[in-house]
Amino acid sequence: MAWLFAGCVRPVAYFTQGLSKWVILSSFWGHNAVKQALLSSNLGSIPLIGRGKVRDLYAVEDKLLLVATDRISAFDHVLATGIPGKGKILTQISLFWFELMESIVPNHLVTADVRQFPASLHPFSDQLEGRSMLVKRAGMFPIECVARGYLAGSGWKEYQASHTVCGIHLPEGLQDGSRLPEPIFTPATKSQDGAHDENIAFAQVQSLVGAGAAAELRRLTLEIYSRASRHAEERGLILADTKFEFGTTDAGIVLADEVLTPDSSRFWDAAAWAPGGAQPSFDKQYVRDYLEQIRWNKEAPAPSLPPEVVEQTQAKYLEAYRRLTGRSLDI
Ligand SMILES: Nc1ncnc2c1ncn2[C@@H]1O[C@H](COP(=O)(O)OP(=O)(O)OP(=O)(O)O)[C@@H](O)[C@H]1O
Numbered sequence: 001m002a003w004l005f006a007g008c009v010r011p012v013a014y015f016t017q018g019l020s021k022w023v024i025l026s027s028f029w030g031h032n033a034v035k036q037a038l039l040s041s042n043l044g045s046i047p048l049i050g051r052g053k054v055r056d057l058y059a060v061e062d063k064l065l066l067v068a069t070d071r072i073s074a075f076d077h078v079l080a081t082g083i084p085g086k087g088k089i090l091t092q093i094s095l096f097w098f099e100l101m102e103s104i105v106p107n108h109l110v111t112a113d114v115r116q117f118p119a120s121l122h123p124f125s126d127q128l129e130g131r132s133m134l135v136k137r138a139g140m141f142p143i144e145c146v147a148r149g150y151l152a153g154s155g156w157k158e159y160q161a162s163h164t165v166c167g168i169h170l171p172e173g174l175q176d177g178s179r180l181p182e183p184i185f186t187p188a189t190k191s192q193d194g195a196h197d198e199n200i201a202f203a204q205v206q207s208l209v210g211a212g213a214a215a216e217l218r219r220l221t222l223e224i225y226s227r228a229s230r231h232a233e234e235r236g237l238i239l240a241d242t243k244f245e246f247g248t249t250d251a252g253i254v255l256a257d258e259v260l261t262p263d264s265s266r267f268w269d270a271a272a273w274a275p276g277g278a279q280p281s282f283d284k285q286y287v288r289d290y291l292e293q294i295r296w297n298k299e300a301p302a303p304s305l306p307p308e309v310v311e312q313t314q315a316k317y318l319e320a321y322r323r324l325t326g327r328s329l330d331i
């Protein structure tokens with residue numbers, strides 16, 4: 001069985017690299033069962049708006065349908081192999097957080113129950129089950145709302161150059177992976193064309209969205225981060241940083257996009273946390289280690305992954321789900 005790739009609004013080079021242009025399901029043999037990764041959704045005549053690195057986006061009536069595939073990216077490239085069930089796991093993690101954060105901020109979710117989707121989507125339920133969300137279309141703020149409680153990635157880079165992150169002064173002596181004195185709001189531009197997001201100062205947010213909205217986005221970002229990191233800590237995970245996207249609907253400001261998934265956040269295992277170098281990535285470490293081991297030059301075409309790396313990575317995503325939600329998931 002194979003979903004066929006039928007037209008893509010956004011040109012995505014990785015579909016033509018290293019894997020057949022038309023066969024977009026990968027499979028591997030786990031211990032117990034054959035599992036298949038959905039590398040791309042195909043919803044027939046439902047208008048496809050675009051494909052991100054991981055998610056496919058469709059227009060459904062006046063709403064949007066977000067479909068999380070099993071694609072996985074590393075070093076900014078989508079790999080040729082998917083992680084079976086990853087899209088389901090990420091969707092269920094987002095849903096968990098949307099509910100937990102409802103007392104802080106409303107969100108864009110209409111329903112994730114395929115039976116409640118418009119009838120035009122029902123023929124595709126085997127692709128959509130567990131991995132899709134019908135959401136209200138929001139007027140998106142053109143910024144990525146990032147909260148950081150720890151120094152890593154672009155934050156660490158800027159800190160080394162200037163002891164600041166997004167212009168916020170930080171104490172001397174911090175290391176890669178250090179905990180910050182308090183969580184900070186470090187917004188970034190939203191790249192439209194796959195280019196890197198760029199960290200910006202709060203003043204730029206004010207001029208982009210207005211002073212009132214800027215203050216509210218910062219307040220919400222830090223409040224959600226603080227609630228989520230407390231929850232994660234109770235489960236032995238550090239939420240080092242995370243990215244939110246907000247938009248406006250009739251209900252005012254809503255939390256949109258995906259929330260607090262391993263794809264939009266850095267989760268670290270608290271037991272393994274040791275500032276002074278890059279922290280192991282909770283979910284993608286096996287993938288990164290493998291890609292370093294084969295000395296991939298991090299340029300297209302992205303390689304495929306061997307079954308054991310796929311299996312170990314799938315297990316990490318499931319563990320993230322289990323630890324964060326306290327539930328197990330049948331994928
Ligand atoms: N409720 C919503 N209303 C309107 N747009 C939304 C809503 N929720 C999310 N979006 C937008 O949908 C798009 C989802 O795209 P997605 O994140 O999958 O890919 P991308 O951002 O293009 O690339 P990447 O894979 O690097 O994140 C984003 O532009 C996001 O801002």
Ligand SMILES: [Mg+2]
Pocket residue numbers: 052
């Ligand atoms: Mg995105």
